[in-house]
Amino acid sequence: MITVSCPACGxxxxxxxxxxxxxxxxxxxxxxxxxxxxxxxxxVKMRLAGAPTLPGF
Ligand SMILES: [Zn+2]
Structure with a gap:
């Protein structure tokens, strides 16, 4: 899961x-x-692009 907090509101x-x-x-x-x-x-982009090797999928 991607966890990035909004710089404006958190x-x-x-x-x-x-x-x-x-x-x-x-x-x-x-x-x-x-x-x-x-x-x-x-x-994150690379992780999504590498979908076939994603662990747990
Ligand atoms: Zn926000």
């Missing part, structure tokens, strides 16, 4: 997908109340 951030570019990014789980977003961290 709530956990969740993976969202930009519908126009198909790119994943992190958005605050309090959205639309909190509109904080962050680019997907590189290590």
């Amino acid at each position: 709530k956990p951030m969740i993976v969202r997908v930009n519908r126009s570019t198909d790119e994943e990014f992190l958005g605050c789980s309090e959205w639309p109340k909190c509109k904080e977003t962050r680019p997907m961290p590189e290590d």
Whole structure:
């Protein structure tokens, strides 16, 4: 599970997908109340891209 805290409100951030570019990014789980977003961290991106080798799947 990805645990990144929102820098603005401290709530956990969740993976969202930009519908126009198909790119994943992190958005605050309090959205639309909190509109904080962050680019997907590189290590998380690699973990998701390497899905076939994910432990526990
Ligand atoms: Zn937030």
